Amino acid sequence: MNNTELDHIYDQAYKRGKLAWNQMVSKGESGYLRALDGIVQTGDIASEFSLGLVEIPIHKIIGTYTHSRSISFAHNFMPLMNFKTEFASKWMHLYQHHIESGITDPIKVYEYLNHFFVIEGNKRVSVLKFVKGTSISGYVIRLIPKRDPYDKINNIYYEFMKFYKQTNINTIWFTEEGRFEELLDYVNRYQPNHIDDDTKKLFIANLYRPFRQIYLEGGGDKLAITTGDAFLAFLKVYGMPREILLEQHKNNIHKMIDELKSIEQESVNVKTDEIQSPKKKSMLSSLTDFVVPKKVLKVAFVYAKTTDSSGWAYAHELGRLHIDNVFKTQLATSKIENIPENEEAYITFKQLADEHYDIIFTTSPTFVAPALKAAMEYPNVKFFNCAATHSYKSLTLYFGRIHEPRYLLGMIAGAMTQTNIIGYVAPYPISEVISSINAFTLGAKAVNPYVKIKAMWTYRWDNPEGGKFIAQKLQAEGADIISNEDLPIPGDISKEYGVYKIQEESNEKTHYAMALWNWGVFYEKVIQNILSGTWKSIHEESINPQFPMNFWLGMNTGIVDLLYSNRHINSSMKYLIEGLKKSIIRNEFNIFEGPLYDQHNILRVMPNTVLDYEDIIHMDWLVDGVEGQLPDIKELKPTDPFSYMKGIIKK
Known part of the structure; x- marks a missing residue:
């Protein structure tokens, strides 16, 4: 290449750098390249670990080591030094070398939270970013942050390190905990067309990289999730092909982008009142x-x-x-x-x-x-x-809104218990189950402040046999009232559904009430x-x-309701239930109105505050009065049906 051509190339890179610099400054942020010494303090690091020579994704290299080196580059790694500098001359020389022979000399970097900061080789990275290169080899020193289980990014990073140790894959990142373990399951099950010792590299080459290209070209970069989040959601919906091809998968990936955009919208469009019957025709x-x-x-x-x-x-x-x-x-x-x-x-x-x-x-x-x-x-x-x-x-x-009749069931259970221990059979830790446990507990404590709700999990949705087994365990722990599956199986005379009492001597069951679904x-x-x-x-x-x-x-539409025993519930309790039921239907009584505390005595709902739709359907805490813990969904078996939908439903 002649000097005129090289000058033109550098001018293009320089203009990209100035544009990126101006855009950042207009936002009130620094326009220069990020510097690791301005992000991480010595006290933040638990240890350093050499990963040796690693193939580094170019898009994961986001900065340099020191501030003194960062001012030569814009935020996007494009050069900011003018033509007459030695910097510009070296940059153009590197560009020419890359076009003629390719950049092969490894760089040296620090890796921190799965991003890379250059110690040696800033210009090489700049040139490769300019030509839209995909990766470069480099000697990597990993900076391991101190463990902080209360910090989500810290938790995700520690999950990433376990994932990397088994796969050497460093190009993917997630915004939620538990997803690296889910992805590992796909990586381990991947079977490419050609048998290769390193199927993990083929997983990235055949699946992730082509997905990423189609996804970003389709506008996926405008979403507030990572490409890894979208990739995992795609695998869950469409399954895992042996190879993602432009002609075959572009349409499905673009449909997925539209769905992810819909999920990401903050505006809620939920109908909570009765669906009106159509007007009569003319x-x-x-x-x-x-x-x-x-x-x-x-x-x-x-x-x-x-x-x-x-x-x-x-x-x-x-x-x-x-x-x-x-x-x-x-x-x-x-x-x-x-x-x-x-x-x-x-x-x-x-x-x-x-x-x-x-x-x-x-x-x-x-x-x-x-x-x-x-x-x-x-x-x-x-x-x-x-x-x-x-x-x-x-x-x-x-x-x-099954938590509405569940509150009334809790009142019945709280009034009927003699041991003040009520057992709650919980299927799977999704929000509708969690909100039901909480509503049930609040109902029970409303009539009996001394009651405790022991919650145990079957870990399966719609699992009558598992429910019966858990009920026996709860009985062994002193529960005389059990809240079990909502609905009976046709012909089941065991009465092990809804709310019932167990007679310790005879083991006979007195059935009090159950929630109804009127689909x-x-x-x-x-x-x-x-x-x-x-x-x-x-x-x-x-x-x-x-x-x-x-x-x-909810109960205002008749889709959920309560059925109770006229024989086993006295008239004063019936009067209380019917009065409160009418108040719920008229929206005069709110089950989740503060102050509400969780199991750890942390104030979750402020006084005179009512939880809205978003709060209830994303509930991930248990109220004071519940004995038992929420299972860690990340640790549940990947074969469980609900694990298949994790990451597709908004958290």
């Missing part, structure tokens, strides 16, 4: 129905278990039978049972969509990932998933509005019509 529109007969809606209900082995599936089946009875010939429904609670469920959803079903209700929270995948692939099919979280762009979620109420309103063509207007009339909607319906 005579003219009614007459046209005789001329143009309407298509019969095909509606599918997908169950994780059979309706005769699961109270949860049975409750949804009652909802299906209800709409069959209401709409008769206007629709045709089908039930599909015993569908695996993992990525294999997608096969069923895809088959139903290919069979031209108009509406598909996937009735378990464990189906959210495969349902999302199918919903993105079939935009003309209305997919619904039963889970208490944010809606996605393609998938509508629905659930009930038919929801399904009927949905079908009415879809048949009448007014379903779209429900979204248009919402607070945020540009965002997808989900439904979080």
